[in-house]
Amino acid sequence: MAEENDNVEVVETDKTAAGSEQSKPQDEKKYTDADVDAIIDKKFAKWKADQEAKESEAKKLAKMNADDKQAYQLKKREQELADREAEINKRELTAEAKSILSERGLPIELVNNVNLTDADSVHESIDQLQKSWEEAVQKGVSERIKGGKPIPKAPSAPAEITKEQFDKMGYKSRNELFERNPELYNKLKG
Structure with a gap:
């Protein structure tokens, strides 16, 4: 069970003989009693939900016979492995997409707009992004170059x-x- 621990530090202030507070770092967090209570309630609710889920699973397993338990646990492990594999695949495709984007001179922040389902979709979506990016850049350059009103010409000397x-x-x-x-x-x- 991966449990997050947020340590809450309650700081008491020491008073000097003159009655002024000692200086404290600016980045130190201060919590009120209500903040601490809210944090504890939130953590307790999460813990309670986890415990209820485990208890529910234990009851479900208790009702099953040995073959059903084994099949259920196998299915559960397969699902966990599939989830892990999908996460690893997503990380690999994200790294590949970032690499392709940087090779093509596109910002790697565009990786959020890339379809990461498989390698072909990564390449297709990057091609579309590159086309859109180049069109947008060209449009911006054209707007900048276009300029404003033409410069008035100096009056020409009379012909005669x-x-x-x-x-x-x-x-x-x-x-x-x-x-x-x-x-x-x-x-x-x-």
């Missing part, structure tokens, strides 16, 4: 500049006009 505007231009502006549109520059200079 009059002779008066040209005469008022400084050297730098005339030089820019010459680089952009040499024909117009020559026409206005002319």
Whole structure:
């Protein structure tokens, strides 16, 4: 019988001569009487249920003949072995799934979403997870790249500049006009 023991420590405070409490570690748990009673009641109820289950089984076995007892105990052992084997199989498949997930660059936390019934279902569910993961990542990247409103362009210079505007231009502006549109520059200079 695997029995859990939760030790409850009741701490009494010592007072110094000055009347102040001594310092205590912060992680120390303090229980009230009601908390301790609740813990004890819970443990007692569990113990009582276990005892009743054992008593019930003993009565059931007492009513059986030798062959029935042997068959019942054999069936019970087979069930326990099957449960243990299933638990071991689940652990092995979980380890394999974690290994596959890490090899494929997926977070191992996704193992909770993997079908652990057999090796084929593990591979199939990881394939589906990988496909979904890649689609979600691609969608997120596309959203990030998409960006917002386009950057407004600087207003372009008017296509035609009059002779008066040209005469008022400084050297730098005339030089820019010459680089952009040499024909117009020559026409206005002319």
